[in-house]
Amino acid sequence: MTSYYLIYAIMTMLEGILFEDCGMEPPNFKLKNDKYRKARGGEAHLLDIYCVQCNGHLMKYQKDGKGQLMRCYLNRIFHPPALERLQYTIAYLKQMSNLVCLSCSTVIGTPMVYDDGRLAFRLRKGFYSKKRAD
Numbered sequence: 001m002t003s004y005y006l007i008y009a010i011m012t013m014l015e016g017i018l019f020e021d022c023g024m025e026p027p028n029f030k031l032k033n034d035k036y037r038k039a040r041g042g043e044a045h046l047l048d049i050y051c052v053q054c055n056g057h058l059m060k061y062q063k064d065g066k067g068q069l070m071r072c073y074l075n076r077i078f079h080p081p082a083l084e085r086l087q088y089t090i091a092y093l094k095q096m097s098n099l100v101c102l103s104c105s106t107v108i109g110t111p112m113v114y115d116d117g118r119l120a121f122r123l124r125k126g127f128y129s130k131k132r133a134d
């Protein structure tokens, strides 16, 4: 039990060193092509999402289809690892917390469940900006 948590802690630390602290780009992100993407017409692209308050990078996110970015589904977050892994570790709404900027602590999004059953962060208008990453 203890060793499991120790390994987990070390891996989390390494991810931080590799991808965040050194500012290194993580490996190429391969966009997901599944029923959710098909339901949005098949088009998808990668976005960088930033905090408006401090300009800090919040995440790399796969946006399916056209139209406004209203929410971030957990299964579309590619980076950072701490957010990417939520899709595997969070099973229901009550386990989620707000999406918070790590640099300035601004709340960017709040937990929600979409019609198709997916967990997501409902984004607060005016608190984030986005840029195509591909």
Ligand SMILES: [Zn+2]
Pocket (backbone or CB within 6 Å): 051, 052, 053, 054, 055, 056, 101, 102, 103, 104, 105, 106
């Ligand atoms: Zn911020």
